[in-house]
Amino acid sequence: MNTQYKKGVLELCVLSMLKHENRYGYEISEYLSKRIDIADGTVYPILRKLKSDGLVTTYLSEESGGPPRKYYSLTELGRSTYDADCAEYLEFAKTVESMLKENKDEKE
Amino acid sequence: MKKNEYLAELKSELKRNNAADMDDIMSEYEQHFAFKMADGYSEEEIAAKLGTPAQIAAQFDSAKDAAKKMTGTNIFLKLGLGFTAIFEAMFYILFLAWDIVLAVSTLTFGVLGFCLVSTLNISGLIPYMPFLGSLILGISIVGLALIFGVASVYCFAFLKQMIRASVRWHKNMVSASALPPLPWSPQFEPKTRRRLRTVLLGAIALFGVCFVLAYIVMALQAGALGFWHAWNWFV
Numbered sequence: 574m575n576t577q578y579k580k581g582v583l584e585l586c587v588l589s590m591l592k593h594e595n596r597y598g599y600e601i602s603e604y605l606s607k608r609i610d611i612a613d614g615t616v617y618p619i620l621r622k623l624k625s626d627g628l629v630t631t632y633l634s635e636e637s638g639g640p641p642r643k644y645y646s647l648t649e650l651g652r653s654t655y656d657a658d659c660a661e662y663l664e665f666a667k668t669v670e671s672m673l674k675e676n677k678d679e680k681e
Numbered sequence: 682m683k684k685n686e687y688l689a690e691l692k693s694e695l696k697r698n699n700a701a702d703m704d705d706i707m708s709e710y711e712q713h714f715a716f717k718m719a720d721g722y723s724e725e726e727i728a729a730k731l732g733t734p735a736q737i738a739a740q741f742d743s744a745k746d747a748a749k750k751m752t753g754t755n756i757f758l759k760l761g762l763g764f765t766a767i768f769e770a771m772f773y774i775l776f777l778a779w780d781i782v783l784a785v786s787t788l789t790f791g792v793l794g795f796c797l798v799s800t801l802n803i804s805g806l807i808p809y810m811p812f813l814g815s816l817i818l819g820i821s822i823v824g825l826a827l828i829f830g831v832a833s834v835y836c837f838a839f840l841k842q843m844i845r846a847s848v849r850w851h852k853n854m855v856s857a858s859a860l861p862p863l864p865w866s867p868q869f870e871p872k873t874r875r876r877l878r879t880v881l882l883g884a885i886a887l888f889g890v891c892f893v894l895a896y897i898v899m900a901l902q903a904g905a906l907g908f909w910h911a912w913n914w915f916v
Contacts, residue, residue, distance in 0.1 A: 598709055599716040612732030617709045618740035621702075640712060 579611065583619055585662055588647065588655040591629060597642040620645060628654055682728040684714050694738035706741060755855070762851055769847055776840050783833035790826035794819045808914040814899035821891030827884035831877055838867035 583605065590601055602616040623629045628651035633641040647655065682690075691710060695703050710731070717727040731737065796803065797819025800812060810818070846863040853860060869877065903911040 599713055602713065606730070612730065612736070613713065613727075614710070614731035614737040615740060617706065617713075618737070620709075621706070621741065640715065643709070643712070 579609065580615075580619070582662070583609070583611070583615070584623060585655070585658050587616070587619055587623060588628065588651060589659065591645055591647045591651070592655060595644045595646040597634075597644050599642075601645065623651070627651075682725060684718075684724040684728070687724075687728040687731070687734060688714075691734035691737060694734045695741065698738050698741065700738065700741040710737075758854065762854055766851065773840060773844060776836070776843075780833055780836045780840060783829055783836055787826050787829040787833055790822050790829060794821075794823035794826055797822060808909075809912045810899070811902050814895055814902055817891050817898055818895035821888050821895055824884045824886075824888030824891060827880060828888060831881045831884065835867065835877065838869065842867045 586605060586609070587601060590596060590604060596604075598617060598620060601620065602613055605611065605616055606613050620629070624631060624645075627648060629645045630648055631643050631645055634644050635641050688707065688710060692703070692707060695706060700706060713731070714724070714727055718724070722730075795801070796807060797810075797815045799819075800815060807815075842863070843865055846865045849860060849863045853862065899908045900906050902908070905911040909915065
């Protein structure tokens with residue numbers, strides 16, 4: 574599937590990952606690239622964009638053994654954006670799915 | 682590609698794209714390498730899975746644009762927009778004044794027309810005029826009031842739309858996410874537009890016909906072309 578198309582959806586996926594817990598960049602990158610076929614490097618530009626849009630903030634946290642990790646957490650704006658976009662996307666996906674199924678059945 | 686090779690190339694690509702916060706971005710990718718290597722991947726594998734440095738750097742473009750918009754040129758842009766806004770506001774106030782003139786004219790002609798038709802002569806302001814002439818002249822003045830009414834409605838809609846369009850334009854100049862620009866001329870519903878046009882054409886016809894008719898009727902009633910002299914209006 575083309576990457577440009579996936580990018581908007583990936584933002585939503587990242588927000589959903591941060592809804593219940595704060596995560597660091599590598600964790601997000603691993604989680605996403607295991608489930609969705611994208612280059613590992615694509616996640617960081619998305620995180621940066623979310624940050625410059627004010628949807629997430631970052632903080633550094635010292636971990637035992639290793640460099641400090643940069644954690645991402647949702648801001649209030651990020652939370653409300655996620656709620657709105659999530660509902661909108663699910664609705665959209667449902668419509669697309671039913672449309673695709675409908676037209677597929679007609680042909681067969 | 683080895684780790685150091687990859688990072689060096691990424692750095693030069695980022696520099697070429699003039700990305701904001703380069704060190705921050707670089708540290709993110711350095712950490713990525715560190716974590717992946719701790720998980721047992723080879724440097725080459727990690728680099729291959731990341732995507733080419735050029736591809737990665739290109740994706741930071743938008744971040745750079747956003748950052749640039751928020752600083753530097755923004756001060757001059759805002760200053761310029763502020764100046765434009767002052768002149769725009771002056772123009773809009775002038776335009777509003779013009780629209781108020783139109784609205785007051787509508788009201789004045791409406792009252793005058795009504796007075797003439799109903800022969801209501803408030804404190805003797807209207808000079809002598811026989812009833813038939815006054816009735817027809819009154820109708821023509823009502824037509825004139827309608828013309829001004831339509832003009833003032835149109836001008837008000839125009840002013841409103843201009844202000845909306847310019848607010849949208851100002852917003853688009855400073856914010857990264859641009860909304861489509863608005864048209865500057867008023868956008869009436871087709872039904873409203875047809876109605877306004879019908880009223881305007883009807884009013885022009887009514888005014889023209891009745892005004893000429895009133896003159897003829899009064900000239901006949903007075904037995905003189907300059908009936909205002911015959912009735913001593915200006916004495």
